Amino acid sequence: MPKLPNNQADDGGASDSRGIPTPSIFLSPKTVSEASIIRQVHSKYGTAGPTSGINCIDGLVIPLSRSPEIKSGLQLDDNNELVQPYRPIHDRVFIYDPELHKLFSGSEREKQNILQIGLSDSRRRNLLQAIRHNKEQKRGNLMRVVYPQLDLGFIQMIIEEQVVQNADILTCPTVPLTSKENFELQISKFTEMAQEGLAVTENLIRKELKRETMVVLTVQPRVVRPETTSTLVETLVSLGCRHIGIKPLDDPYKDSTNARALHNLIEQIRKQADPKTRIYFMNVLEAGYTAFAFGADVVTMTTGYPYFVPPDEERKNGRESYGRWYNPKAMLWVERTEALEASRTHNYLIPCSCGASQEVRTFLSVDKAPDWNRYRKAHYCLVKNDEARMLQNAEVPLRHAIREMFARSENVMPIALIP
Numbered sequence: 542m543p544k545l546p547n548n549q550a551d552d553g554g555a556s557d558s559r560g561i562p563t564p565s566i567f568l569s570p571k572t573v574s575e576a577s578i579i580r581q582v583h584s585k586y587g588t589a590g591p592t593s594g595i596n597c598i599d600g601l602v603i604p605l606s607r608s609p610e611i612k613s614g615l616q617l618d619d620n621n622e623l624v625q626p627y628r629p630i631h632d633r634v635f636i637y638d639p640e641l642h643k644l645f646s647g648s649e650r651e652k653q654n655i656l657q658i659g660l661s662d663s664r665r666r667n668l669l670q671a672i673r674h675n676k677e678q679k680r681g682n683l684m685r686v687v688y689p690q691l692d693l694g695f696i697q698m699i700i701e702e703q704v705v706q707n708a709d710i711l712t713c714p715t716v717p718l719t720s721k722e723n724f725e726l727q728i729s730k731f732t733e734m735a736q737e738g739l740a741v742t743e744n745l746i747r748k749e750l751k752r753e754t755m756v757v758l759t760v761q762p763r764v765v766r767p768e769t770t771s772t773l774v775e776t777l778v779s780l781g782c783r784h785i786g787i788k789p790l791d792d793p794y795k796d797s798t799n800a801r802a803l804h805n806l807i808e809q810i811r812k813q814a815d816p817k818t819r820i821y822f823m824n825v826l827e828a829g830y831t832a833f834a835f836g837a838d839v840v841t842m843t844t845g846y847p848y849f850v851p852p853d854e855e856r857k858n859g860r861e862s863y864g865r866w867y868n869p870k871a872m873l874w875v876e877r878t879e880a881l882e883a884s885r886t887h888n889y890l891i892p893c894s895c896g897a898s899q900e901v902r903t904f905l906s907v908d909k910a911p912d913w914n915r916y917r918k919a920h921y922c923l924v925k926n927d928e929a930r931m932l933q934n935a936e937v938p939l940r941h942a943i944r945e946m947f948a949r950s951e952n953v954m955p956i957a958l959i960p
């Protein structure tokens with residue numbers, strides 16, 4: 542089992558005795574293609590030294606319903622790795638995210654995939670029918686239809702599937718918190734499921750391998766407000782779970798009120814939870830690094846886009862063919878046309894020193910769609926590795942390092958959020 546990240550220390554990236562530095566960045570491949578990009582990037586560029594490839598990426602968060610295909614893309618059983626000078630991919634913390642929020646807002650296929658793990662064929666069919674029937678009605682109705690199905694048996698199946706997938710940290714499946722109007726109902730179902738999930742994992746841990754457990758609060762940022770924060774903190778802390786994830790369902794940095802509310806939530810959890818607790822800020826963009834200044838230990842990021850950028854937006858106007866490129870100096874995502882335009886006077890040279898960018902050299906040489914997406918994602922993984930290395934090796938206190946990182950970029954909004 543890989544080592545787990547140490548508690549966050551505001552001293553510029555201390556290493557714990559087990560060798561995992563803090564803070565940590567985890568990547569979250571959502572498709573088999575993204576998984577194979579991670580594998581290729583690491584095999585190709587991981588050989589150059591301890592900080593190359595994705596050697597500084599300490600964990601992977603994988604959607605549970607797609608784990609077999611994503612793991613095949615990662616080629617975890619590649620024995621070749623044992624003789625390589627770099628850190629093997631399987632030497633990371635593996636987390637499988639049940640993603641139950643997709644039962645309420647995902648596509649038909651996503652709902653089916655999730656329910657397939659936890660429900661028998663007939664129960665699944667009935668529930669999907671009921672969901673379809675209730676689609677046009679209020680969310681409250683949908684909850685009344687779905688909640689009773691998410692019972693102890695369902696929870697047990699979802700957790701056992703993670704054991705089958707050999708997770709390092711078992712994640713309790715819980716419902717998302719999506720509205721202030723239904724807060725009481727949602728938090729009570731969340732708590733019930735988390736408690737049942739923890740009982741299931743405790744049982745498994747007692748009779749089987751030593752494993753750690755995690756509870757993830759999947760939440761719409763607008764639900765986190767002064768009047769709900771103390772309940773959220775109390776609920777999460779009283780579960781006594783070693784790993785706590787906060788996963789916003791919308792970009793909290795679009796609105797500084799949301800960002801501050803989530804930072805405050807993380808800070809309160811850090812103050813009240815056992816010091817050994819690890820706090821994960823999940824599925825965020827680069828601005829999420831600011832959470833390290835409030836006590837988060839790990840920030841998890843997708844290799845494509847987070848949930849809150851709907852796939853429809855990418856598909857619109859052929860954007861599916863040309864997804865946005867992450868500009869590491871500006872710390873911003875730009876359209877392909879913008880990237881081309883900005884580099885036009887420099888012979889379209891790509892302003893990045895990562896292995897993938899150096900190999901293709903110019904934006905013009907990645908003009909075909911699948912290649913463009915493969916390139917931009919390979920580049921993204923390498924850049925994330927670099928950002929993780931910079932934060933872990935910072936010679937100044939972490940909050941200063943983060944502030945400096947944003948001050949050097951064009952993404953300056955987060956600076957004002959750091960105390």
Ligand SMILES: [Zn+2]
Pocket residue numbers: 893894895896897898899920921923924
């Ligand atoms: Zn690059």
